[in-house]
Every structure is written in C-alpha cells, then in structure tokens.
Amino acid sequence: MAKRSILIVGGGTAGWLTAAYLxxxxDLARNPRLSITLLASDEIGSIGVGEGAFPTIRNTLQYIGVDESEFVRRASATFKQGIRFDDWVRTPRDGxxxxxxxxxxxxxxxxxxxxxxxxxxxxxxxxxxxxxAMTIQNRVAEAQRAPKRPGEEAFGGPLNYAYHFDATRLAQVLSNQARALGVDHLPGTLxxxxxxxxxxxxxxxxxAEHGVLTADLYIDCSGFRAELIGALGAPFRSVKHQLFTDRALACKIPYDAPDAPLESYTIAAAHEGGWTxxxxxxxxxxxGCVYSSDHLxxxxxxxxxxxxxxxxxxxxGVRSIPFAAGYRPTPWVKNCVAVGLSGGFLxxxxxxGLVTIETxxxxxxxxxxxGGPVAAPARRFNELMTARYENIVNFLKLHYCLSRRDEPFWRDNADPASIPDRLKELLDEWRYRPPGxxxxxxxxxxxxxxxxxxxxYGMEYRTDLTPVREEFPDVAEAERIFARIRSFGAQAAHELPLHRALVDQINAASYA
Incomplete structure (x- = not known):
C-alpha cells in the first residue's frame, strides 16, 4: 500500500490537538504507511478567547497520553466544575x-x-x-472546593470536571506530545x-522556508485567516442574526496575593450588551468582555x-478580538478539511470552540x-459538523432568549425572529414537560x-406539570432524595480540598 501523507497548516490548539490525536x-511512530507534518511558525500563538474547556477534554488528553498533573503544571491549569451565570435572568436593580x-x-x-x-x-x-436541588456539585463549587482529592486517579474523581488553562501554554503541551507521537514539525510560513x-x-x-510541499490531505488550522479552505472557496454561513456578539476585549489580572481563593467555575456576568x-x-x-458591536x-x-x-x-494589556459568528457548512472540500477557527466559531x-476541535x-x-479517494468522507463529515454547529447555536441561543433583562441587546435576543425554529419548537414542548x-x-x-x-431552569423557564400532578405520587420519596443530596453536598464541601490547595499541591510536586 502506498504511503499517505497529511499536512496540517497552522499550530495553536487546533493544529497541535488534531496532530496529536491523529x-x-x-500509532504514527510505528506506522510506515502514514506521515503527518505540521507547518507553523516557531512562535505558537492562540486567539486567547477561550481559556476554558468542557469535560470531554479529559478523555482527549488522556487518549493522547498527556499526564494530568504535568498538564496542570505546564498549562497553568485549574479545575472547572461548571459556569456561574450572574444577572442573566433580569437586570439588577437597587444592588x-x-x-x-x-x-x-x-x-x-x-x-x-x-x-x-x-x-x-x-x-x-x-x-x-x-x-x-439536583446535584452536590453546586454546593462544592460554591464553597471553592476542588472536584477531587490529591492522589485520586488521573482524569477521574467523585465529580465531573474540565479545566481552565492558559491557551498558549496548552498549545505547547499539545505540541510536545504530538512530536513525541511522531508528528514532524516544520517551522515555517505559508x-x-x-x-x-x-x-x-x-x-x-x-x-517561505521549505519551498513547495505536497500531501494527500491538507488540514487547515490557520485560524480566522482560513488560508487553505478559503482558497477552495468554501462558503461561510453567518449566524449573526441569531447570535449577536462579535467582539471581545481580553486581559489577564494578577491576584492580590498568591494564596487568593480560587473559584472552580467560569463566571459569566451579563452586562448591557453581552457578558464578561x-x-x-x-x-x-x-x-474578557464579550459584546455586540451593534449594541455597544x-x-x-x-x-x-x-x-x-x-x-x-x-x-x-487588553487585546481586542473581533470575530464573526458562523461556520462553513462544507469544511471538508476535496482534499482539504478545516478544523478550529478556519471551520467556524460561534x-x-x-x-x-474547543469542543468542535475535539469533535x-x-x-x-x-x-x-x-486507501481510495481522500475526499470520500467529505459529505458525511460536512453533514455531521453542520448539524453540530446548528445544535450548538440552539444551545447558546437558549442562554439569551429567555432573559428578561430590559436593555436593547437582551430584548433583541428575546425577539422570536432571532430564535432558531428548532429551538422554538422545543421551548413550546418544554412548557409541558422537561427536556429529555x-x-x-x-x-x-x-x-x-x-x-x-x-x-x-436556571433562567426560570416554567414547565407546568400541575395538570398532571397525580402522575407523580412519590412525593415523600423524592423529598428524602432531595434531603440526601443536601446532606451529601454539605459532606463533600467539608471533605474535598480547597481548590487553591489542590492546585498548589500539584504545582509544588514539580519541585519535589
């Protein structure tokens, strides 16, 4: 069988994660039938918008062979147990x-x-x-506790979690692992x-540095520049009529003290034209301040x-990051597939963003x-990725369209004309039953x-089950379970370590 080659253009999280995963x-190091080359400048850059992940990242990092404690140390990472939404439901009044x-x-x-x-x-x-009411994690996270104890299995623990991290450092961790797995890095510029x-x-x-390069499959991880998929004329589908934000201002703020308490969730604080x-x-x-330039x-x-x-x-230093909410419905065109920002960003x-890279x-x-035509999977890949993007749009829009804030940005988000049809159908059904x-x-x-x-239900949506209350007779048993959750939550918040203490312990181990 003839040897096949993959050329990835662009580093950062998208390029190096894709390279390491493939x-x-x-089993690239022992596979004589395939080569993977990544072309990127020596300086690893990142867009810097998303410095958080979804729990799927644990499986991805474990799969490619990254050590969790080493990842925490090298990526300046912390543990993320969810997202706290401040003032999304209504405009704060009187403090x-x-x-x-x-x-x-x-x-x-x-x-x-x-x-x-x-x-x-x-x-x-x-x-x-x-x-x-439904999980002990709320109590644990609010108490600034970690989702696991020191010494528990890597990528595991009593509670589900993801990470916060420095995006540039994450790219370096992924780069090191990809090269250890056999990926050839060509420092250079397209x-x-x-x-x-x-x-x-x-x-x-x-x-500029290596002349002409060829491959069987080209993977475009060149970010918003979309240098390969753009050359093939793949169209871009805007969703700005549904998701209005298109700008971000991002910065890093030092702690007042090195032992400052450490939250274990992302805080998303609503403001008049978006969120922070x-x-x-x-x-x-x-x-970072995310906002709509049409409203702010x-x-x-x-x-x-x-x-x-x-x-x-x-x-x-504050970075200004413009972005266009949308995606390419055909991210795989002929012998080129776009991954990351070149394929879309909402x-x-x-x-x-990171979830779609993993997918x-x-x-x-x-x-x-x-073997066979390299474009053979393109249609199926495009169908699946397009459906993923459409469903993510629905999920993100859910956060906005239920708000009762009174500023123009939020009123426009509640306008039925801006809500995707599928989400409107589901919201109508969920008036009478919970999502399943x-x-x-x-x-x-x-x-x-x-x-x-x-x-x-965080956004105070009403699902009315009162007409069918008799279908749920086990009220006493349900109350016992609710009480058990409260008890277990208090116990977990007492027994799990402070988030800062766990992170400091992991980081200190590198000097032991």
Whole structure:
C-alpha cells in the first residue's frame, strides 16, 4: 500500500490537538504507511478567547497520553466544575443581583425516580434553585472546593470536571506530545496555495522556508485567516442574526496575593450588551468582555471591562478580538478539511470552540481513508459538523432568549425572529414537560439534555406539570432524595480540598 501523507497548516490548539490525536489514533511512530507534518511558525500563538474547556477534554488528553498533573503544571491549569451565570435572568436593580450554576455533574437520577418533575411541582417561591436541588456539585463549587482529592486517579474523581488553562501554554503541551507521537514539525510560513488545474483540489502549498510541499490531505488550522479552505472557496454561513456578539476585549489580572481563593467555575456576568468572562488560572485571572458591536461601542465595552475589574484592566494589556459568528457548512472540500477557527466559531460561551476541535479531530481519525479517494468522507463529515454547529447555536441561543433583562441587546435576543425554529419548537414542548434524552441525537450533539435543563431552569423557564400532578405520587420519596443530596453536598464541601490547595499541591510536586 502506498504511503499517505497529511499536512496540517497552522499550530495553536487546533493544529497541535488534531496532530496529536491523529498520531495517537494511527500509532504514527510505528506506522510506515502514514506521515503527518505540521507547518507553523516557531512562535505558537492562540486567539486567547477561550481559556476554558468542557469535560470531554479529559478523555482527549488522556487518549493522547498527556499526564494530568504535568498538564496542570505546564498549562497553568485549574479545575472547572461548571459556569456561574450572574444577572442573566433580569437586570439588577437597587444592588440586587442573582446567579445560577450550570454544573458539569448530571442531575441525580436513581431508584427509578426522575427528580426533575418533582422539583417542577414544588412551590416556586420556596424551592431551592435547580442546580442546588439536583446535584452536590453546586454546593462544592460554591464553597471553592476542588472536584477531587490529591492522589485520586488521573482524569477521574467523585465529580465531573474540565479545566481552565492558559491557551498558549496548552498549545505547547499539545505540541510536545504530538512530536513525541511522531508528528514532524516544520517551522515555517505559508506563502501560497496552488490548485490543481483540472480537479480544483489543492495541488501544493508554498512556504517561505521549505519551498513547495505536497500531501494527500491538507488540514487547515490557520485560524480566522482560513488560508487553505478559503482558497477552495468554501462558503461561510453567518449566524449573526441569531447570535449577536462579535467582539471581545481580553486581559489577564494578577491576584492580590498568591494564596487568593480560587473559584472552580467560569463566571459569566451579563452586562448591557453581552457578558464578561472571569476565569481563575493558577497565577492570574483571565477576564474578557464579550459584546455586540451593534449594541455597544468599543469605548463603552472598555468601560464595562474596567468597571468589572475595578479599573485594573487599564493597567494591563487588553487585546481586542473581533470575530464573526458562523461556520462553513462544507469544511471538508476535496482534499482539504478545516478544523478550529478556519471551520467556524460561534462565541466564547460554554467553551464550544474547543469542543468542535475535539469533535473534528476524532471524526477525521475515524473517517480518513488509508486507501481510495481522500475526499470520500467529505459529505458525511460536512453533514455531521453542520448539524453540530446548528445544535450548538440552539444551545447558546437558549442562554439569551429567555432573559428578561430590559436593555436593547437582551430584548433583541428575546425577539422570536432571532430564535432558531428548532429551538422554538422545543421551548413550546418544554412548557409541558422537561427536556429529555430523546429530544436530541447523541452523535449530533455537544451538550446533553441535562445541560439544557440547567440553563432552562436556571433562567426560570416554567414547565407546568400541575395538570398532571397525580402522575407523580412519590412525593415523600423524592423529598428524602432531595434531603440526601443536601446532606451529601454539605459532606463533600467539608471533605474535598480547597481548590487553591489542590492546585498548589500539584504545582509544588514539580519541585519535589
């Protein structure tokens, strides 16, 4: 069998994660039938928007052979147990704010009882918030505790979690692992793309340092520049009419003290024209203001960021990051496939950028033909990725369209004309029943039905089960389970270590 070659153009998280995943999947170091080369400058850059992940990243890192403790040390990583949404439901008045948590742990479900329906039937005025009632993770995260203890198995623990990390350092970790797995790194810069005169596929690429390079499959990880997929004319589908944010201002804020308490969730704080992220890394906070330029001026966004940071953003470097919410419905064209920002980006909320990179890398690995036409999987890949993007748009829009804030940005988000048809259909059904697993096709989704439940009921959506209350007679048993969750939550918050203490212990081990 003839040897096949893959050329990845661009480093960063997308390029190096894809390279490492493919190298591991194909056992590259011992595979004489395949070569993988990554072309990128020596200086590893990153867009710096998303410095958080979804729990799938644990499986990905473990699969490619990264050591968890070493990853925490080298990527300045911390543990992320979910996202806390501040003031998304309504505009704060008279100093009164509200928040809810989207934890990563699934709601408790046991002994044949689905507690969601029993929670919905409780008195709205006195019942506990949904996440607090349904899982112990809410209590643990609010107490600034870690999701695991020192010495527990790598990538495992009593609670589900992801990470916060320095994106540039993550790319370096992935680069080291990819090269250890057999990927060849060519430091260099792309200067041109040559198309085949008959087929229209990529015939070769031109580099300043290495001249002409050829491959069987080209993977475009060149970011928003989309240097390869753009040359093939792959169209871009904007979703700006549904997701309005298109700018971010990002900065790093040092802690007041090295032992400052460390949150173990991302804080997403709503403001008049979007939201602000606040991510606790080991050595600093990553803070960014996400906004819609149609609703907020750049100067006003800078003022909001300054207000959130107590003026400290004025003393550090602030990056302005424009982005276009959308994706390419045909990210695989002929012998080229786009991964990461070149294939699409929606917005920083819920860390969906990294999730789509993980998905694309896994699909390329499964679908890549070691023989036969290299474009054979393109149609299936495109269908699956397009469906993923469409469903992510629905999930992100859910966060916005239920808000009762009164600023123009939020009123426009609640306009039915801006809500995708599929989401509108589901919202109509969820007035009479909670979201369930059959609402979603697993292979087309990045988020499970319970992720929708956390957002839906955190945003105070009303599912009215009172007309069918008699269908749920086990109220006493449900109350016992709710009490057990509260008890276990208090116990876990007492027994699990402080988040800062666990991270400091892992980092100190590198000096032992």
């Amino acid at each position: 190298a591991r999947f194909f 009164r704010s509200s928040h809810f948590l989207h934890p990563f742990e699934a709601p408790y479900h046991g002994d044949g009882h689905s507690l969601v329906s029993y929670w919905l039937l409780q008195d709205e005025a006195t019942r506990r918030p949904f996440a607090e 200067t041109g793309v040559g198309l085949h005169p008959e087929s229209g596929a990529i015939d070769h690429v031109v580099t 992220w606040d991510i606790g890394l080991a050595g600093a906070r990553g803070v 001026s750049d100067d006003r966004a800078a003022d909001i960021l300054s207000g959130y940071t107590g003026g400290r953003s004025q003393d550090v 917005e920083p909320l819920e860390s969906t 694309a890398a896994a699909m390329i690995a499964e679908m890549f033909p070691l 697993r059959f609402d979603f096709i697993l292979d087309l989704e990045s988020f499970a039905f319970f992720n929708y439940q956390y957002i839906l």
